[in-house]
Amino acid sequence: MNILSLFVLIPVLMMIGLYFSNTRKQIQTVTASGSTLLLILSGVITFMYLTQRAAGDLSEMLLVADTVWYAPFNIHYSVGVDGISIAMLLLSSVIVFTGVFASWKIDPLPKEYFLWYCMLSIGVYGFFISTDLFTMFMFYEIALIPMYLLIGVWGTGKKEYAAMKLTLMLMGGSALLLVGILGIYYTSGATSMNVLEISKMSIPLSAQYFFFPLTFMGFGVLGALFPFHTWSPDGHASAPTAVSMLHAGVLMKLGGYGCFRVAIYLMPEAAHDLSWIFLILTSCSVVYGAFSAVVQTDLKYINAYSSVSHCGLVLFAILMLNETAMTGAVLQMLSHGLMTALFFALIGMIYGRTHTRLITEMGGLMKVLPFLGVSYVIAGLASLGLPSLSGFVAEMTIFIGAFQHTDLFHRILTITATTSIVITAVYILRMIGKIFYGKVLNSEHLKLTDATWYERVSVVTLIVVIFAIGSAPFWISSMIHESVIPVISQLPK
Amino acid sequence: MDYSSFLQMNEELSLLAVMVILLVYDIFGSEKSLRYFQPVALVLFTAHTLLNCIPRDAFEVAGGMYHYVPMMTYVKTILNVGTLIVFLQAHKFLNDDANRIRRGEFYFLTLSTLLGMYFMISSGNFLLFFIGLETASIPMTTLVAFDKHNRKSAEAAAKYILSAVFASAISLFGMSLIYGTTGTLYFNDLAVLLTGSPLQTMAFVFFSVGLFFKISLVPFHLWTPDVYEGAPTNITSYLSVISKGSAVFVLFTLLVKVFPNMVAQWQPVLYGIAIASITVANVFAIRQKNLKRFLAFSSISQAGYILLAIISGTALGMTSLVYYVLVYMFSNLAAFGVVSVIEHRTGKVGMDDYNGLYQTNPRLSVVMMIALFSLAGIPPFAGFFSKFFVFAAAADQGFYVLVFIALLNTIISLYYYLLVVKAMFINKSENPIEKLTTDTPAKISLVLCTLGILLVGLISTIYNQIAVFSFGI
Numbered sequence: 007m008n009i010l011s012l013f014v015l016i017p018v019l020m021m022i023g024l025y026f027s028n029t030r031k032q033i034q035t036v037t038a039s040g041s042t043l044l045l046i047l048s049g050v051i052t053f054m055y056l057t058q059r060a061a062g063d064l065s066e067m068l069l070v071a072d073t074v075w076y077a078p079f080n081i082h083y084s085v086g087v088d089g090i091s092i093a094m095l096l097l098s099s100v101i102v103f104t105g106v107f108a109s110w111k112i113d114p115l116p117k118e119y120f121l122w123y124c125m126l127s128i129g130v131y132g133f134f135i136s137t138d139l140f141t142m143f144m145f146y147e148i149a150l151i152p153m154y155l156l157i158g159v160w161g162t163g164k165k166e167y168a169a170m171k172l173t174l175m176l177m178g179g180s181a182l183l184l185v186g187i188l189g190i191y192y193t194s195g196a197t198s199m200n201v202l203e204i205s206k207m208s209i210p211l212s213a214q215y216f217f218f219p220l221t222f223m224g225f226g227v228l229g230a231l232f233p234f235h236t237w238s239p240d241g242h243a244s245a246p247t248a249v250s251m252l253h254a255g256v257l258m259k260l261g262g263y264g265c266f267r268v269a270i271y272l273m274p275e276a277a278h279d280l281s282w283i284f285l286i287l288t289s290c291s292v293v294y295g296a297f298s299a300v301v302q303t304d305l306k307y308i309n310a311y312s313s314v315s316h317c318g319l320v321l322f323a324i325l326m327l328n329e330t331a332m333t334g335a336v337l338q339m340l341s342h343g344l345m346t347a348l349f350f351a352l353i354g355m356i357y358g359r360t361h362t363r364l365i366t367e368m369g370g371l372m373k374v375l376p377f378l379g380v381s382y383v384i385a386g387l388a389s390l391g392l393p394s395l396s397g398f399v400a401e402m403t404i405f406i407g408a409f410q411h412t413d414l415f416h417r418i419l420t421i422t423a424t425t426s427i428v429i430t431a432v433y434i435l436r437m438i439g440k441i442f443y444g445k446v447l448n449s450e451h452l453k454l455t456d457a458t459w460y461e462r463v464s465v466v467t468l469i470v471v472i473f474a475i476g477s478a479p480f481w482i483s484s485m486i487h488e489s490v491i492p493v494i495s496q497l498p499k
Numbered sequence: 500m501d502y503s504s505f506l507q508m509n510e511e512l513s514l515l516a517v518m519v520i521l522l523v524y525d526i527f528g529s530e531k532s533l534r535y536f537q538p539v540a541l542v543l544f545t546a547h548t549l550l551n552c553i554p555r556d557a558f559e560v561a562g563g564m565y566h567y568v569p570m571m572t573y574v575k576t577i578l579n580v581g582t583l584i585v586f587l588q589a590h591k592f593l594n595d596d597a598n599r600i601r602r603g604e605f606y607f608l609t610l611s612t613l614l615g616m617y618f619m620i621s622s623g624n625f626l627l628f629f630i631g632l633e634t635a636s637i638p639m640t641t642l643v644a645f646d647k648h649n650r651k652s653a654e655a656a657a658k659y660i661l662s663a664v665f666a667s668a669i670s671l672f673g674m675s676l677i678y679g680t681t682g683t684l685y686f687n688d689l690a691v692l693l694t695g696s697p698l699q700t701m702a703f704v705f706f707s708v709g710l711f712f713k714i715s716l717v718p719f720h721l722w723t724p725d726v727y728e729g730a731p732t733n734i735t736s737y738l739s740v741i742s743k744g745s746a747v748f749v750l751f752t753l754l755v756k757v758f759p760n761m762v763a764q765w766q767p768v769l770y771g772i773a774i775a776s777i778t779v780a781n782v783f784a785i786r787q788k789n790l791k792r793f794l795a796f797s798s799i800s801q802a803g804y805i806l807l808a809i810i811s812g813t814a815l816g817m818t819s820l821v822y823y824v825l826v827y828m829f830s831n832l833a834a835f836g837v838v839s840v841i842e843h844r845t846g847k848v849g850m851d852d853y854n855g856l857y858q859t860n861p862r863l864s865v866v867m868m869i870a871l872f873s874l875a876g877i878p879p880f881a882g883f884f885s886k887f888f889v890f891a892a893a894a895d896q897g898f899y900v901l902v903f904i905a906l907l908n909t910i911i912s913l914y915y916y917l918l919v920v921k922a923m924f925i926n927k928s929e930n931p932i933e934k935l936t937t938d939t940p941a942k943i944s945l946v947l948c949t950l951g952i953l954l955v956g957l958i959s960t961i962y963n964q965i966a967v968f969s970f971g972i
Contacts, residue, residue: 076884076959078815078966079891140887144878151877154917158925166925170917177913181906184887188894188902216899 183224229261247354291318331407525603655729670709776803881956
């Protein structure tokens with residue numbers, strides 16, 4: 007059996023284990039050991055990948071495996087990884103791991119919660135390892151549906167509305183996507199649904215013009231493409247902590263990854279000709295998301311709009327269609343995934359103590375919760391792109407790449423997108439200043455206790471990874487860079 | 500005349516044997532021995548299913564009046580398994596004091612309709628086809644009226660028989676026009692003679708009404724919600740799965756076998772009806788508060804999706820259709836199974852009654868949820884695969900717009916399926932349905948359905964098996 011399939015198998019085993027566990031202790035054992043295994047596994051995979059590359063294996067995907075599944079439709083279960091999927095797998099493992107600790111004491115129905123949580127991670131992992139369009143789409147949908155119940159049952163606020171809105175909008179995206187996938191497959195004339203094989207076929211230009219927007223929008227909905235981003239603030243604000251982490255941290259990356267791997271890779275000519283439409287939309291996401299974050303007072307809403315802005319930057323960079331910007335896009339996916347997960351984890355922990363998420367009702371918490379406070383500041387600084395943290399590396403690469411386009415259109419959009427850096431600084435500093443410094447607004451808050459051990463596990467892990475990427479980005483960016491090249495070489499000059 | 504060739508009709512003969520044995524047993528069995536009536540019926544029917552599940556070589560009987568291709572074994576087996584599941588679910592219902600003396604009738608009538616469907620599927624001539632259609636319809640009416648002390652049941656039966664007879668009459672008129680323009684009723688001869696002249700187009704339109712009625716496609720669907728609501732739940736599930744499943748298969752074979760030269764005429768008809776069925780049914784389903792009516796509209800829209808496989812007219816479409824019927828059978832029977840258990844114990848069928856069901860009956864809620872997710876086409880449940888294949892079969896022939904409209908409709912359908920899931924898992928209730936005990940046969944049936952939903956999709960063997968015997972235009 008292929009080692010990559012373990013990424014799907016381990017969560018399945020976790021689900022079986024959960025089914026038979028009855029006490030909270032057993033549930034915690036199963037989920038903690040399972041997610042640790044996944045973390046180790048992704049480390050092993052990275053190591054295997056790097057050694058094979060170092061040994062001079064230049065094929066596009068490594069660790070590939072292929073089994074025929076549905077022969078009449080040429081559907082295969084085929085897996086493989088390149089530098090980008092490796093980065094995404096690492097990200098998913100870190101967030102699944104920290105998410106388990108962030109929902110250590112979830113209540114009520116911990117067993118059901120983790121069953122859905124495992125199903126969500128099956129979808130996420132499966133999506134990143136698949137190289138077959140059908141399998142990819144299937145895992146994509148597997149990742150979507152658990153969200154409904156996770157938000158609906160364990161969420162807060164207007165959870166039923168948010169859950170329904172999120173599910174329907176994302177499923178709407180997948181409807182566009184399915185037409186796109188079928189169109190790509192049938193017009194390419196390929197003999198399998200494998201992405202690598204279809205990329206070698208040429209899809210007629212007229213078909214590309216029709217199916218590229220469908221596919222890009224389909225994935226774009228999940229990547230919070232303006233104006234289809236409206237599910238994101240409500241969804242993230244209502245979801246329980248670990249689900250927000252996983253959703254903003256990993257699931258939204260499915261959108262960017264899909265746009266890159268399916269839409270642009272398979273339909274390069276249309277991508278080249280139509281990128282301007284989506285560039286305008288994504289720069290709207292970037293700026294609009296940042297401005298919306300400025301006026302919010304609910305911590306989760308601030309972070310959700312900030313995610314819209316940052317994920318918009320991912321799509322923006324992908325559409326720049328050059329090596330540097332695309333490398334930056336993947337780095338941004340990593341960086342945003344980590345820091346937004348950290349944010350949501352911390353917000354969840356603060357909310358669990360103060361029972362409010364409104365920044366107007368909090369203040370001076372640094373004295374009471376020094377650990378959470380310092381971590382929050384670190385997350386904030388990563389978000390606004392301080393050097394030596396991951397955000398800086400990603401945004402720097404993106405804007406350098408974007409500036410390589412010398413025409414007026416790209417220049418204007420790039421400059422517009424760059425303004426988001428300033429706006430980000432505004433809302434991040436405002437938020438940190440309000441809730442952590444100044445006077446304690448509520449005397450009840452003086453009695454709060456700082457993070458517990460399991461909360462520290464989750465927070466420290468994320469901070470370590472953010473620092474690691476920020477201070478030593480080169481091995482990861484060169485790994486990403488070499489995997490971007492096949493896509494770039496497809497594009498018309 | 501050589502009667503020995505009749506012996507080749509294995510499926511029909513063995514089903515007839517089961518029916519006759521049960522009828523004789525029911526009439527002459529002593530009070531004491533009748534205690535074993537239901538187990539005997541189940542065993543006999545299971546034996547019949549197992550004996551006839553292996554495909555044979557194609558043959559014809561009576562000069563093409565009756566014909567057989569291996570694919571029919573699969574379809575008939577699917578119908579058999581579905582009927583078996585319905586029998587399991589009806590077990591407790593038939594043990595009620597009011598129904599105890601009538602259970603022989605229940606089995607006999609159900610199996611008669613099944614026999615009618617068998618003949619409809621295997622017919623090679625419009626006469627046999629019509630006899631099959633009627634044999635499948637008339638006993639059905641008595642079954643719908645089975646709950647004779649219930650006014651709704653009687654009303655449903657009246658509605659059903661009137662619409663069924665009307666549809667049959669129109670269909671018969673279409674057949675007479677076909678005979679009038681070609682001079683034959685044998686399918687083998689008709690393929691060449693039907694060329695799509697205006698009169699023949701009219702004949703096709705009239706004829707197809709009978710089948711559209713049976714499949715309950717818009718605009719021939721108006722009887723469906725009322726009949727589904729009024730009939731005893733087990734009959735409703737039989738009606739929604741078995742009766743519909745056989746009719747869609749027959750529709751496909753007729754279109755490719757008898758009307759291959761009229762593709763230009765029937766494709767637009769199906770195109771319009773598919774869109775209308777899916778959309779209208781979905782819009783109406785949103786507003787339903789009664790779960791049986793809700794499932795009725797859901798089944799209309801499901802039938803619309805099946806048309807996407809039919810419209811492709813290819814071998815791929817054929818395989819996808821039979822597969823879709825199989826998956827639909829498991830999913831719908833699971834949903835109806837839960838509804839029937841709850842209705843039988845508490846009499847509750849409203850969606851609001853299901854609020855907080857997960858708190859008291861976690862197993863039933865999970866089965867219901869899996870069934871609804873499968874109907875909505877959510878992976879990893881089989882419904883996802885069957886929907887994808889149906890869409891792929893249509894996209895293969897270039898019907899991208901149709902696929903797109905159908906996909907947009909899946910979002911609407913997801914909304915109303917989620918409403919039920921929401922009621923069971925998220926909503927709180929002051930007085931939820933109390934903890935229920937499910938009888939063993941119903942339990943077996945639900946386990947069978949759940950296993951079907953989980954395995955039929957993930958394991959591709961079944962689809963590949965069906966694909967072996969598919970044929971196209």
